Amino acid sequence: MQHHNEIDLSKEDILKMIVRHLSVFPLTSLGAIREVIGSSLKQRGLITGVTEDLGRSAAAYNRNISEEDIRLINDCIYDLLDSRIIMPGNNGDHSDLPWIHVFDQDKLKHMSNLP
Secondary structure (H helix, E strand, O other), rough: OOOOOOOOOOOHHHHHHHHHHHOOEEEEHHHHHHHHHHHHHOOOOOOOOOEEEEEOOOOEEOOOOHHHHHHHHHHHHHHHHHHHOOOEEEOOOOOOOEEEEEEOHHHHHHHHHHO
């Protein structure tokens, strides 16, 4: 069976991807952000079809985002919430998590300029 490193991306990599996503989509959801990270992992070849040899047969399945990657994504989201760059909800129908919106565009722009 093929394996990969438990930590596929650094927290800084994930934060940069989230900030880029929020710059384009200031009204979004946590699911959409996770999908962006997942797409990046697929492009890097870290989420691929995996084939496990079971003797006379083989089992194929897709590898999902690791628990560590999900934890790092959540850490970044909480950091953005704590710094009041994003807030829960994006309209009257979606006023709570998992929906989010950019609250402070200036702080977001400053974060997008970080190396």
